[in-house]
Amino acid sequence: MTRSRAVALTTLAAIFVACTTGILSASSAPFGAPHPAALPMPGVMGWIFAEQAAFYRSLSTFIRAAKEDGAAMWELFGISFMYGVFHAVGPGHGKAVISSYLVANEETWRRGVVLSFVSAAIQSVVAIIVVAIAAVLLGATAKAIGLTVHLVEVTSYVLVVLIGLRLVYVKGRGFLIACRELTEHRPPDLAFASAPAAKSLSATTFRMSERPPGAMAMRGGQCQVEECTAHAHAFLCHDDHEHHESAWGHAHGPEPAALAGAGGWRRGLAAVVAVGLRPCSGAIIVLIFALAQDLFWTGVGATLIMGLGTAATVAVIATIAASAREVAGRIAKTRAGPGMLAMRAIEVGAAALIVVLGALLLAGYMASEQLWMFTG
């Protein structure tokens, strides 16, 4: 038992350390990140950094080449993909937010992959729409485009904060409930009275009424809110039923069926839309450069493929985050009450992290790319 506990603690520590270093390093980047061109950083990092810069700079060469020779377009697309892959390793692109979201929401890695791709696709499409409307149709200046991007950015960050706050609220309650469960030491016969019934049914609200009245009075109020009735966070109430019997009635959150439900996807989509709204400055510049070469559609192709590359990187990181959480969950399962509590704590932590990330982005401390340094 002590061993599994140690492992659980290590995992939890790892997740938190990883997440916090993510924030810290992002905010300290302006001071810490060395001069890119002149400072060959050691190891993988430096290599990735140099590669992405090289790919970005060669984009213009290939766009020019595509003007002369249509076949160069394929090379351009290849470079765009690679640039996307390397570029997404840097800050931005919602890696941290998506990963935190997956951890907080007990999402599966499969869903993480899908969400990563959707958010990258939205990001590309937003860049294309902004340039198509502002530059192609309206002939707006860089200043106006920069301003538009900034407005979209702020909207995106506000949405991230809101989604985070909602998660903190939902998960915070889950944590408090788990806390109470642990301290209450309810008589076992009472617990078993409700457990088999709960198990045999799918997780829905009305099961509350099958509870002993005492339990109802205590927990019913907490659960009879919109999450339950909307099935969106059915697992919250679900937990509420199930840890009477084992303290960890299920492996990881909601039943797969509940996840696949419309509510589940909608909730995931809200998060990726919030993250993906913010277009990548690189894509905007590439699109406008292509437009200036009368190759707007080639630019559109390159942008979409860039997004594909970005998605690949984000998906890998999201998968790792979701897997780590799953493993932590499995370990926690062996530790009955405290393990459950720890998992709830992780969820609250991850949800809080989304709020912090969103707030930092909003406050401009983590701005990863700025278009207005020269153009207002």
Place this chain on the structure above:
Amino acid sequence: MTRRTCCYCAILLLSLSVSRAQAHPHVWVTFHSEILYAADGIMTGIRHAWTFDDMFSAYALQGISHAKKGQYTREELASLAQTNVDSLKEYDYFTYARADGKKLKFADPSDYWLEYKNAVLTLHFTLPLKAPAAAKAMQIEIYDPSIFVDFEFAKDKPVSLSGAPQCLATYDLPHQPTPAEQARLGQLDSVPLDPSSTYGEIFANKILVKCP
């Protein structure tokens, strides 16, 4: 189980340390700088010529009306030049000067214009010192602490002196970090710098003017 967990932890930590934030420059500038001296050997300012990369040049030119396709006159670019210098104020023109170690302040730029040649924009501007200064060792650094903009000395004669024949100008590329600096870099995550820190300067493009 234990092993698998450790494996996951390792991968997670590795991936997140790899994702340690690195800004991505989207603007590349190669620059020439001329250090201006008055007749009495006092430094009065710096004349910069910053050439942007082709993609950023195209971006900046978006929506600027011009009479002839592929050509922009200085007049057509005047409003963009104005926007450039106005925006740069917030970033201290990415130019930091010290006279014998003492920080100097710059006034608003004068005499600025944009030039469009070979599909790239060059921003010319003169940055006058608020108070002209004399020093045995004048140190000028050009860099973006947030590295959103990548500054690089131009290949041919990037630094020149105007009106100070007795002085000697040398320039230094950002150096390889020493082991101590390397170690400090590695700790930035756990021991962040305070905002007033000038640590980023070690990665700056340095110009040194020595006068007798």
